[in-house]
Amino acid sequence: MYISRLNISGYKNCKENSEVRLNKGLNVLVGENGSGKTTIVNALRLILRENEFSYMNIDEDDFYISLDKQYSAPDIRIDLTLDSLSSDEQVTFLTWCDADFKAQLHLEVNSNPNRKGYYKKEIWGGASKSSIFEEETFDCIECIYLPPLRDAEEKLVNGKRSRLAQLLKKQYGDNKDSLVKNVTDFNFQITSNAEKKYNEIESAKININAKLEEALGQRLGQSINLQFAETTFNKIVESIKMVFFPGVQQSDPNKFRDIATNSLGYNNLLYIATVFAELELLKDNNMMTVLLIEEPEAHLHPQLQVKFIKYLEEVTRKLENLQVVITTHSPVLASSIDINNLIHITQREDRIIATPLKEIDLGESKNYINRWLDVTKSTLLFSKGIILVEGISEAMLLPTFAKIVLAQYNKTALANSETLLPTSLEEAGVSTININGINFKHFMKLFSNCDGSSSGVHLPIFCSGITDNDPPKLKILVYDEKGELKKDKDDEPLTTLQDIFPLPNESPVGGNSALNLIEDINKSTWGRLFSSPLKTFEYDLAINGNTSLMARIIHDIWPAEGTVKKRCISIFEKDNEYAGDEQGLKEDAEYLFKHINVDEIGKGIYAQKLTEYLESQIQGHLDAINDNKSNIMEVYENISKIMNIPDYIRKAIIWACGGGER
């Protein structure tokens, strides 16, 4: 049996019915802050009565309230559907069963509290409220919750709320008598000073009693006894304390230290290990257990995070009745498990949208993504928007270009009193992700149907891709010095391949296989793929009115004096003015293109220098914003003039920032 579906409405940030479909075994909820991951976990705790006594009496804040405070939900409704009940579970959970033998559990809380301010919870099982519900069935389902940023130390040392005590209580079950007897016997030895071994305690006791009598007299006096500790089972277990040794297989008890001296991270793990030991006991009693862990990455370094999640993956595979729900912000965690276990959570229009990655039709791409979804790429799961790019240059330059594009966009929007977009990708929560090549089809399937995939489920995140047109090289016959056609040994004419450098008004057919995806992707709700119209990123950039600026950068970083620098100066000085001399423009762009990806500079260095230059320009303008922001239009205007961003890049940025197709 496992929870296959959770529906929430009226609770926290869910106004409308939000449906979360869960997997058997391990579920990892990923998503940006405020997307509703904790709401999901709390809804589960609420309906499964995790810690009924100390936690979660509903209060006013639990009911959904719209941002303008005009609307508040009349009731909270949480519904669980559980699937795949064994025949034994069908009998146990008969009162939760519907006519299709799925189990349903419902919770409804009306927003009118009674006179004491207590909100009445109505719980029922199955499809109808009027069927019989047996409270005791809750004893057959266990919910364990591990909060984020645990104070592990508090829960591991002794005391009532100690997790350790809970483990020991479960471990002992009904066989607690011998432990109680041993401790009681020991206590008796102390209090009776057996074999005169405890003379010091005995004399202390006598002294205190004597002083009591002196001070209070015989009538009012009391007497005391000294003993080791209390001897009820619960008290004994609660006073057992955990100590640790850094390293395994240490048996000398003297070497163990108090856990207060241990690191936060390790204490956290000790704590979790205690819970896992509790899970181990479940194997025998066959009871359904739901383990909820919030942000397990807290205090753990990346390697430990990976180890931890791998262990959980294994435990859930082995324990049939264990279902685990984890929330995380850690790309390390997200990238270390099978994507079938990932559920993307986001908030849209007052509801939580939960997208199990398992349900997206990824076809063959699933293997590819499982293999290549590394820490950097898995940030896409935590973004509000995504720009996929082919290489390092784009990855470096796009965040800077975005500032220019967004300044331009917002200037127009301001002029027309329209909604503004954020001013940078960071502010927009948009990640630029370098996929190192043109394998857009694998990633784009997460957001749209393409490359033969077809499913109704996609990640509801605006995602754009930028790719190069890459027209195929021309095949050219090779002639020797005398002007004669060269032939190879089979007497076929010898050919060579030559780059082409199209003009802005040409539209050369691209050779990039990703271009075939554009049509399908652009039909989708969330994905868009844009390509450079002419050749490649740098070439298209240059020819789009940026030769002067780009020449200047090459000039500044070219290592040797000479023709290159001279030519760059001459291009720079043209100041992008070609007055119809298209051939001249093409030649300059070609020249720049050929002097970027060369040993003397390299694409990476060039992109870095250009970024630095643009950033300093942008910053200069931003610094000019006055206190009352009255000159903001002017500043946006100035920023948008720093560089002419090609249209296809502009579109990609606006799309990813949620500005639609503008």
Add this chain to the structure above:
Amino acid sequence: MNRGEMEQKIVDTLSKNKEAAGSYISLIQSKVAEKTEQQLKYVLSHTTENIFLEACAGSGKTEVVGLKTAYEISKWYSKNKGIAVLTFTNEATDTIKERVKLFSGLTTLYPHYIGTLTGFIHGFVAQSFGYKYFKHKNRGGDTSYRLIDKNLDVHGNHWLKKYKLPYMNLNSMGPDVYANQIYYNYKINDFVIYYSENYKLPLKEYYQLTEVQEFIQNFRKKNGNNQLLGFDFIKKEIKKVKQTFLTDGFANFEDINNIAYYVLKKNVRIASLIAARFPVIIIDECQDLSWIEINILNQLKDSGSTLHFVGDLNQSIYEFKDANPATTKDYLSGFKRYFLTDNFRSCDSIVNTSNKLLGITLPIRGLAADKMGDKSVCYLEYHDLTSLNQKYLDFLERNDIPFNRSAILVRQQTLKEEFETNSKESIHPILDALQLWIENTPKSRKLALELASKHMQRWFGGAKTRNNYYCPNAIDSVYRWRIFIKDFLEGCSAVSDLVKFDGINYSTWYKNFNNHFLHIIQEAYKDLLRFDSEKRDFKDIPKMISPRGTAKVRITAYNTTDRINLVSIHTIHSVKGKDFDSVMVVSSRRNAGSGHWKQWIEKELESGRIGYVANTRAKYSLVWGVPVLKKEEREMLEYYGFKRAD
């Protein structure tokens, strides 16, 4: 196994697995030692075998069911399967629960279920799974059926109009019939039209009524087609409306049973699952089972449950609910029989007379103390009820029988009401309540609240039940309602005109009351306002006038002590399972229906069993109140062992 061995086995089982406190063990030992051999035998009977425990009146049946259940629970192995013990009333459920807890030493009974049969059928079967088979349209994620009373009137419930049945107003019964008033009867495979508790008509019989047939023939003639309005057509048209009613999530009591029956019949998996959850089902008062209830239980039996029926077919008095002892007897023929034939409630002469009246041949013995000798079974003849009442009181007084442990039993509600009017049921509720309030004893004030609230609820649109001082539906807080009644009475007591009773006639008092009424109630209502879901204007309440014939009469002081000590009056159906030191069973004047004494000596009819139930309520004094007898009638009564009481 001899008696000692049986006792030992039960005590051992019950005290197993418990930190056997000495007091618990000795309680169990003494309880077990009290039991008869017949009782012990049943406790030790097998739960893998279908059993009918035939338990005569006063045989300690409930206690035995409690002990049996506790015994089985103590050796129970499963954590998710349990025993279901099903009763007919919440009272019986509570009693059995209490006994089981006492005998087993347990505080929670899960996974076992002790509850009413209705609750079981509704809660585990019909409400849980019915939606799937009757196209419930699902109200906001809830597929419950709302139970609609068959007597619900369309006036004030206009929503019912949607479910008006076609072709139902063709007879002289006149009024329209709505979907809540019919139900399907699987036994006769026909719909039954419910006009009242006493008048139900199968559709087929309705169709054959002369008036209905006349209409149909005329209709056919007019339309020149003698196939029109055939029975099957009309049945189908009615079924359609009924289906809409169910789809919209409404059902009457019979519908719910039918739904359960159908679900279990159609879905073997569900039946098996419920049978697996409850491998043993014990039914108390099995003589009250209707045909459909027996068939529902039978489906569970076929799916693997063992049934234990416990009851007394001689006490089967629910024919109007389709409970028929002959059907039940037939059904039980394959069950192993156990007996309880010792009646601990009544003395032997009462038992003898009761047995003789009904022609019972089972060797039932009365083991209760005989305090009255040959006056144990008597009769009183009457002309009018007032004098009969007085004669009975005299009889009780003469024989030193406390009034509050005696009862007057009648068959019909009408006779009960007649009796109550005679015994001065208040016709001046507010005035009497006020007098009682001023008397200021706990007893009188409680009575005052009851009297006043019973009347005042009408001003608030009526109450669902008499619980909580008739708290009206619209009032959210039963507690506040009570305060309101109190405030109202206090308000009245503060007006000097209203608390002067001496030498004043009723019309004067009512005039004074009407003068002050609005002010008093508005003051009292201030604190209730917040808890009232409706808007009220008390100006529209009709003025109270003194009841007919009392206007010029002087107010008589309302003497509570009289009333409280009076003997209580019950209908026979309402005293099942109860007992009284003395009982007077009062016959109706005319020999019609099952309320006349001559019907009570019928051996095969339900009326005989009704008489039997009434007679066996008495511990040591049974009196029949009969209209003045002829000589041969007197002889007949005396033949059965009745003596003249006066």
